Amino acid sequence: MSRDVFDQSEYERRVNRTKARLREENLDAIVVSDPANMNYLTGYDGWSFYVHQAVIVTPDADDEPVWVGREMDANGARATAWLSEPNIRSYSDDHVHSPYDLHPMDYVADVLEDLDVEDGRIGLEMDASYFTAKSYTRLQENLPEAEFEDRTLLVNWVRVKKSERELEYMREAARISEVAMEAGLETIEEGVPEYEAAAAISEALITGTDAFGGDYPSIVPLMPSGDHTGTPHLTWTDRPFEQGDPVIIELSGCRHRYHSPMARTTFVGDPPAILEDTAEIVVEGLEAALDAAEPGVTCESVEKAWRDTIAKYDIEKEDRIGYSMGLGYPPDWGEHTASIRPGDETVLEEDMTFHMIPGIWTDEVGVEISETFHVTSDGAETLAEFPRKLFTT
Incomplete structure (x- = not known):
């Protein structure tokens, strides 16, 4: 189970770094609701994020985090988290979609009172996917003396540099990405329904x-095809692939919740010159940006290497071309911190990890060729080993 994924000492280091951030920001507690952050701090791993749950951390040196979740999920916490029994707290099932005007955050408020922070400064992940507006208002109603602060990315920034064990899992995820990409490319051909390729992946x-x-x-495999390759986040349909179809595949292997995304583009038949030329430009720009990535440079300077490359071909792209990532749960494997884009002055540090996806999408064509990379003392180490080119079937 997840308690075997990392040594307890690694979880304790993560918690101590988080506590140091709480002390720096003069917070009495933080309520963590992002399932990736919950996993990062405790090891908890379950498909239970569709109901409200949380991990509460206080700055006190000797205190473990407290996991709070649905009663039926408490055994999951016991099975996967490193926490001791008193720090696994659960609310009764009548708090879920309650006909009695109960809400899980009522119980979270009780736990915060037990921790003596009911009138303190409490950080919340206000922009996390599973923290709802009602969660916020119920906490306010239950703890009127508390001062709530938005600290959505506090733990995310703690996560941004990876340990060697985390990198090991991301490298294993890259091996899975390679196998899955090969399966997709081998399945795509004229007459095969899109869903068969998605199933093979x-x-x-x-x-x-x-x-x-x-x-x-x-994230499920993304597979825009045909006229829709300029729309990067489509999935699959019942439509059979046809001669003349470009197909983009974006996927990620996942190992103990750690990802290594990769994207490639293929074509059913003989590709037109514009698609071949665009793919070559994407590869050239991608490699220029990878060459620029090293400790001490900024995210925006890495993006500039890409932008300067494509400018030679009179192409402009305003979107970001990468983002920090690693540990994740649906709906996203990104960390929501550093982005490889103009204006992001985040300085790259050793052991950061990014998905660099400098696609070009126009009204005529769409091409994605991406790499996950690890910032090392010598520059960017790409985790997957897969040809960077336009594929054909």
Whole structure:
């Protein structure tokens, strides 16, 4: 189970770094509701984020985090988290979709009172996917003396530099990405329904390699095709692939919730010159940006290497071309911190990890060729080993 994924000492280091941030920001507690952050701090791993749950951290040196969740999920916390029994707290099932005007945040408020912070400064992940507006108002109603502060990214920034064990899992996820991408490319051909390619990819993502299996990724395989390759976040349909179809595949292997995304583009038949030329430009720009990535440079300077490259071909792209990522749960494997884009002055540090996806989408064509990379003392280490080119079937 998850308690075997990392040594307890690694979790304790993570918690201590988080507590140091709380002290720096003069917070009496933080209520963590992002499931990736919950996992990062405690090891808790369950598909329970569709109901309200949280991990509460206080700055007191000797205090463990407190996991709070649905009663039926408490055994999941016991099975996967490193926490001692008193720090696994659960609310009764009548708090879920309650006909009695109960809400899980009523119980979270009780736990905060037990921790003597009911009138303190409490950080909340206000922009986390599973922290709702009602969660906020119920906490306010229950703890009127508390001062709530938005600290959505506090733990995310603690996560941004990876340990060697985290990097090991991301490298294993890269091996799964390679297998899954190969499965997708081998399945796509004229007459094959799009869903068959998605099924082949999904099977490979779970089956993994001969050495280890895969977990469910935070994002399903993305497969825009035909006229829709300029729309990057479409999935699949019943439509059979046709001669002349470009197809983009974006996927990620997942190992103990750690990801290594990769995107490639293929074509059913003989590709037109404009698609071949665009793919070559994407590869050239991607490699220029990877060459620029090293400790001490800023995210925006890495993006500039890409932008300067494509400018030679009179192409402009305003979107970001990458983001920090690693540990994740649906709906996203990104960390929501550093982005490789103009204006982001985040300085790259050793052991940061990014997904660099400098696609070009126009009214005529769409091409995605991406890499996950690790910032090392020598520059960018790409985690996957897969040809950077336009594929054909």
